[in-house]
Amino acid sequence: ILNVEQSPQSLHVQEGDSTNFTCSFPSSNFYALHWYRWETAKSPEALFVMTLNGDEKKKGRISATLNTKEGYSYLYIKGSQPEDSATYLCAPRAGANNLFFGTGTRLTVIP
Amino acid sequence: GAGVSQSPRYKVAKRGQDVALRCDPISGHVSLFWYQQALGQGPEFLTYFQNEAQLDKSGLPSDRFFAERPEGSVSTLKIQRTQQEDSAVYLCASSLRQGDRNEQFFGPGTRLTVL
Numbered sequence: 763i764l765n766v767e768q769s770p771q772s773l774h775v776q777e778g779d780s781t782n783f784t785c786s787f788p789s790s791n792f793y794a795l796h797w798y799r800w801e802t803a804k805s806p807e808a809l810f811v812m813t814l815n816g817d818e819k820k821k822g823r824i825s826a827t828l829n830t831k832e833g834y835s836y837l838y839i840k841g842s843q844p845e846d847s848a849t850y851l852c853a854p855r856a857g858a859n860n861l862f863f864g865t866g867t868r869l870t871v872i873p
Numbered sequence: 874g875a876g877v878s879q880s881p882r883y884k885v886a887k888r889g890q891d892v893a894l895r896c897d898p899i900s901g902h903v904s905l906f907w908y909q910q911a912l913g914q915g916p917e918f919l920t921y922f923q924n925e926a927q928l929d930k931s932g933l934p935s936d937r938f939f940a941e942r943p944e945g946s947v948s949t950l951k952i953q954r955t956q957q958e959d960s961a962v963y964l965c966a967s968s969l970r971q972g973d974r975n976e977q978f979f980g981p982g983t984r985l986t987v988l
Binding site: 766796798803804805806808811851853859860861862863864866 | 904979
């Protein structure tokens with residue numbers, strides 16, 4: 763079992779603001795880290811799979827960085843829009859199989 | 874193409890009732906996972922299949938929980954004699970192959986409420 767912490771637990775931002783969240787995880791036995799975006803009543807949507815220390819990935823206005831040596835990943839959203847409102851989950855893997863999820867950061871973007 | 878589907882989407886059960894939750898993974902995906910998400914928590918691993926073989930069931934909370942994938946495609950998670958603490962969202966995910974860094978594709982989940 764991996765102890766995964768995400769902060770903040772929830773966040774309200776104004777439309778157009780940029781924001782970021784943190785995911786902390788044990789740095790030992792790192793295999794991969796997944797970020798998901800989960801809107802209510804929908805399937806969690808895969809955003810990124812990150813494997814290498816120093817990885818940076820970008821998808822539109824969303825980007826993520828990874829530091830496996832110190833055990834953290836940041837997710838950034840530039841110019842938040844109301845449709846970005848969702849819960850953002852990070853899930854590291856210590857091995858080849860199951861994911862260990864944090865409790866997520868619930869983002870609300872206020873129009 | 875079709876993603877992972879789950880049925881039913883919502884299930885209300887009386888305490889003590891048996892329930893069966895179904896997962897249809899993406900066609901051709903070898904690996905299938907079940908997760909349980911209790912209110913206010915992140916999803917927690919229950920069990921994992923590679924084709925029809927259940928390779929890891931360490932996350933199943935009690936012997937009332939049973940999962941199968943007899944033909945290596947559709948999977949069913951069965952909960953016997955449901956208790957109130959079983960109320961949660963049950964998520965299914967599939968992945969193309971084992972040991973892969975590619976993402977797991979999730980279904981929308983089944984929300985189980987035990988009264």
